[in-house]
Amino acid sequence: MAQTNERLDRVVLEARRNAEKREEGYRAQALKLFPWVCGRCARTFTHSNLQLLEVHHKNNNHHDNPPDGSNWELLCTYCHENEHAKLKDMEGRTVTEKSAPTSTFSPFADLKALLDSKKSS
Numbered sequence: 114m115a116q117t118n119e120r121l122d123r124v125v126l127e128a129r130r131n132a133e134k135r136e137e138g139y140r141a142q143a144l145k146l147f148p149w150v151c152g153r154c155a156r157t158f159t160h161s162n163l164q165l166l167e168v169h170h171k172n173n174n175h176h177d178n179p180p181d182g183s184n185w186e187l188l189c190t191y192c193h194e195n196e197h198a199k200l201k202d203m204e205g206r207t208v209t210e211k212s213a214p215t216s217t218f219s220p221f222a223d224l225k226a227l228l229d230s231k232k233s234s
Contacts, residue, residue: 139178139185143168146182153192167193173200 149158149166158166169188170177177184188196 140168142178142180143182143185143187147185147187150187151189151192152186153188153196156189158189165190169193169196 149163150156151166166187167190169186171184171186
């Protein structure tokens, strides 16, 4: 029984230390600094859905974490994903990605000929 209590005490202590480390992290700091609102779509968050609110680094450098939060903005998961997709589009897609085949169908290809034939009739 004493070993079980010691083990439980160690687990609780480790969990508290991990929570303190997370609190020191930039996400916890950003959540303390800024209102829980997405900076793009203005969706508001509560404790129940806070896991969907993410910290975006404005200059895309995850090591640039000033304590005043000047390089951070809070974005919902969807807007954050969109922001990184835009960045990826600006940089260009990688060669390994398969693109959809381009269409060769042109619905208005013969439109001028059709209009000309109607005028001459």
